[in-house]
Amino acid sequence: QEQIRNAMALGADRGIHVECESFPESLQVAKLLAKLVELEQPGLVIIGKQAIDSxxxxxxxxxxxxxxxPQGTFASEVVVEGEHALVTREVDGGLQTLKLTLPAVVSTDLRLNEPRYAKLPDIMKAKRKPLDVKTADELGVDLTPRVTTLKVTPPPTREAGIKVNSVEELLSKLRDEAKVI
Structure with missing residues (x-):
């Protein structure tokens, strides 16, 4: 709820908090959001590109x-023009701009905007804005896990490096031992 209140302090009119007993997987989160999209009928859904947990x-x-x-992913710029959204994204060859018919889903890149901080008066006003609380059951979404984590293993440990005393010794080790030159 704290994050939703922060969004309202930055200008959102209201918020919806969906309570879940367990942490939902990507598909369940998408189903919850799809139900909210069906109920709310937004013209543009802006979502982060990925969560920090999974x-x-x-x-x-x-x-x-x-x-x-329609969707635009990794958006670094979004411009809404009438019934369309122009979504600019970085690709290997430079910038790509997509023209999406609204309503649309856009996932964001870090470059989309400059983070800003809420002012104290706006934080106080946000406490009075409506915050709906819903459950997955109310939305009719089954949160039964569909993915099972079999195991998690750390990456292999790296061997310790060595120090060399001269460029000649370095070249010798790269040539004779590592065989990279």
Missing amino acids: DNNQTGQMLAALTGM
């Missing part, structure tokens, strides 16, 4: 598929 980068794409909306 780091999957799936929810935005799944949401677009479930709702039948």
